[in-house]
Amino acid sequence: MWNLGRGQLVLPTTVGVLVLVFGAGALAIASAPADTPVAIWWPAAGISVALLALAPRRWWWWLTVGVAVATGAANLVMDRPLDLALWLGVANAGEAYVAASFLRWRRRPLRELAGLDVFLRLVAAAVLGGVTMALVAATGILVLTDGSFTQTLRSLSLSHAASTLVVLPIVMAPAIRRQARLAWELPLQLGILIAVTVLVFAPGQTLSLEFLPLPFLIGAALRFDLGIVAWELAGFAVFVILTSSAGHGPFGFDFERGEVSGLGMGAVLQAFVVATALMTLPLAISVEQRRRLLEQVSSSEKLTSATLDTAATLILVTDLYGEVLRVNAATLALTGFDEPELVGKEIWEMPFAPPGSTGYPAGLPEATDAQASRETDVVTRSGDKRRVLWNTSFVRDDRERPTYVVITGTDLTAERTAAGLTRHLLDAAATTAMIGIDPRGRITVFNAGAVNLLGYDAQDILETSFTDLLDVDQVQQRCHGATGDEAFQQLVAGIGAAGETAPRDWTWIGDDGRRHTVSMTLSIAADTFAARVGYLCVGRDVTEARASQEMLIAALEKERLAVQRMKDLDEAKNEFVSTVSHELRTPVTSIVGYTEMLEDGTLVEPAPEQRPLLQSIARNGQRLILLCDDLLTLSGIDSGAARWERNAVDLSAILVGAEDALRAQLAGRDLEVVVMSTDGPIPVLGDKVQLERALTNLLSNAIKFTEDGGRIEVSAKVHEGEAWLTVSDTGIGVPLEEQEGLFQRFFRSSSAQQRAIQGTGLGLSIVAAIVATHGGEIDVRSAHLEGTTFTIRLPLARG
Structure with a gap:
């Protein structure tokens, strides 16, 4: 999980790393000498930076808090004051954030430690993080205790920078490759390194031999992958610091004798660790870069070899003096000679x-950017002669200087024998008719395909007129009444610049009188010197195909007529709905009006038991009027009769009017309606009344399908160059399987039907029609019992 390219951090791993940060911090404080106010080394710093650098940036805010809590708790459990522990926790969190931000500059992912530029960024991040933590922590120690600001700043800067410089290469190193020598060489090297390190930093060892382990670390950098070197460096640093803090080895001996203070020993230790890292890591990175470069060169060489060996042409590469340096597999296969017999010899x-051959087969080109070509004979080992077309050209370097000569040869032997095979091809049984015609229009070649198609004997049909094969009436129609030789001349006159006529259906008459529909092409037959020697007719029997096409055309015509009838029926339906809606609205309006007069006592005071009846009549009448209005609106949109305005409309201003229009529906309901304010106007081009109607329909639906205690939000904003109008509720929602028909007329979801919620099912279809006429789109996001969100997206009006 820690190495780049081998997975991403997951939450359980992240929590475990925070626990590791706490443990590493507590261990560092516990192992610090008694006279030092701060730990000599702080491995928690490198672990914290690695944690943030590998985690997604959206986690950083709580990971930074987690690092502060973990490191603060480590200080607190080791009997440090609460205020100082909190201060140091904040300092550690700030260090992790600064270093990780520098490593992830411009929100890029953490890069693999495969180049010196990345290593320099790592060093800079370690220094920045260490200085950040040291400044904050030294200030806290100065304010809260009587510690020295300068000594604390120096010690903490080195210890935290060294920690980052040692820990981060472990997670940034490339994946460790499986190598055979790791099975024996790595254990041997690791055993010697451990033995030498233990000997140098053993208790009672006072000689200054701290340099002895360094050659073995450098040897690891030369022999092993960067990941192995990073782990060995980290283990070496931990062992040296722990043993020295306990008073062992060359550094601990000076501390025990009192010749150096705890902070001084810490500074020397961190400088030693940093120097070790700066010696081994760049060397390991350079070795890794060299290995990758060699792999690229090897891959390029393999690609070149594969390209040469898979080419079907002969390829020889020589130096500028004519010595053959390389030949491809095709050359060996064609000539029959082995590679040692060709490489190292002069080309001639x-x-x-x-x-008698001298010089290059095709000669050398006069200019370095030109080619020379020539045909010669090649004698193979078996004595066969092959005809080869040679091409010679120079290969130039970056300065356009010639460096090599490349000779390619194309075997033309097969092409030279192709002419003799043409006759066999024409005589072979085939489904395509091929007829050779002389300039006078007489048949000279009649292949097996033509015999199979028409039934004529090939010998009998020779020297007869080609036009005799065609339907007479069709020839006269297409050749303006001409027949015989005159008709043939008109046929060949249609051969264009491409050397052939376009394929065209002709009716051919067979020997038995049967009529065949043939797709026919006429082309010019020329010899080597482009002299016209005749014509070639190629024909393919398409009788069945044309019959199938005619049946298909007839079927498509029937389908077109059916679609037209359905369209006419749809138009008739729309006209019927519009007429009925008009006719129905007038009497219903009268009924509602007279009902209101009866209800308010204009004519006579109604009895108390009559008022509910009158109210029911008026309420249902209003529903009928709204239904008529919806039907008329949809009918006008379908027929194109609706004429809407095209003015600049502020979409944000529509929100307030819609909220006021629906205030009556909210009466007696326990719903929270939130209208999101906007920072400025949102101009769109359209009809304000219709846009208000679309928003009102969406809000009315939200109120209708949201139970008491729910919440409705409406907002308008500019997003990605579009105006977005969003209505969201916490209502009963729409099941996913039913959302496909949500904007169809009279659609009612199963949730609405089960709860007996009244409605016509026309509101959303009207909204969709209004949005479509404004050049926009409407999206829905919903699920059963999970609320619904409608988003209208409209193009912004250009200023």
Whole structure:
């Protein structure tokens, strides 16, 4: 989980690392000498920086708090005052945030430690983090205790920078490769390193031999992967610091004798660790870069070899003096000679060159950016002759200087024999008719495909007129009444610049009188010197295909007529709905009006038991009027009769009016309606009344389908160059499987039907139609019993 490219941090691992930060901090304080106010080394610093550098940035705010709590708790449990522990916890968190931010500059992922530029960034991050922590912590020690600001600053800067410089390479190193020598060389090197380190820093050992382990660490950098070196460096640093803090080894001996203070010994130890890291890590990185470069060169060489060996042409590479340096597999296969017989010899001494050959097969080009070409014979080991087209060109370096000569040869032997095979091809049984015609229009070649198609005998049909094969009436129609030779001349006159006529269906007459529909092409037949020697007719029997096409066209025509009838029926339906809605609205309006007059006592005071009946009549009448209005609106949109304004409308201003219009629906309801204010106007181009109607319909739905105690939010904003109008509620929602038909007319979700919520199912279809006419789109996000969010996206009005 820690190494780059081998997975991402997950929450359980992150919590475990925070526990590790706490443990490392407590251990560092416990192992510090008695006369030092701060720990000599603080491994928790490197672990904290690694944690933030590997974690997603959205976790950083709570991870920073977690680092502060973990390191503060480590100081607190080791009997440090609460105020000082909190101060040091904040300092450690600030260090982790600064160093990780520098490593993840511009929100980039943590880079692999595979280059010196990344290592320099790591060093800079370690220094920045260490100085940040030291400044904050030294200030706290100066304020809360009687410690020295300067000594604390120096000691903490070194210890925390060294910790980051030792821990981070472990997580930034490339993945360790499996190598055969790791099975024996690594244990041997590691055993010697451990033995020498223990000997140098053993109790009672006073000689200044701290340099002895360094050659073995440097040897690891030269022999092993960077990940192994990073682990060995970290283990070496931990062992040296712990033993020295206990008074052992060269550094601990001076401390025990009182020749150096605890802080002084800590500074020397950290300088030693930093120097060790600066010697081993850059060397290991350089070795890793060299290994990768060699792998790239090897891959490039393999690619070149594969390219040469898979090429079907002969390829020879020579130096500028004509010595053959390389040949490809095709050259060996064609000539029959082995590679040692060709490589190292002069090009004009090749064993496959014909007798008397001198110089390059095609000569050398006059300019370095040109080519030279020529055909020659090649004699193979078996004595066969092959005809090869040679091309010679120079290979130039970056300064455009010629460095090598590349000779390519194309075997033309097969092409030279192709002419003799043409006759066999024409005579072979085939489904394509090929007919050779002389300039006079007489048939000279009649292949097996033509025999199979028409049934004529090939010998009998020769020297007959080609037009005799065609339907007479069709020839006269297409050749303006011409027949015979005159008709043939008009046919070949249609051969264009491409050398052939476009494929065209003709009716051919077979020997049995059967009519065949043939897709026919006429092309010019020319010899080597482009002299016209005749024509070639290629025909393919498409009788069945054309019959199938005609059946398909007839079927498509029937389908088109059916679609047109359905369209006419839809238009008739819309007209019927519009007419009925108009006719129904007038009497219903009268009913509602007279009902209101009866209810308010204009004519006669109604009896108390009559008022509920009158109210029911008026209420249902209003529902019928709204239904008629919705149907008329949809009918006008469908027919294109609706004429809406196109003015600049402030979308944010519509929110206030919509809230006032729905105040009556909110009466007696326990709903929280929140209207999000905007920072400025949101201009769109459209009809304000219709946009208000779309918003009102969405809000009305939200009120209708949200139970008491719920919440409705409406907002408008500019997002990604569009105006967004959003209505969100915590209502009963719409099941996912039913959302496809949500904007269809008269659609009612199963949730609404089960709860007997009244509605016509036209509101959302009207909203969708209004949004579509404004060039926008509407999205819905909902689920059963999880609320619903509608988002209208409209193009912004251009200023």
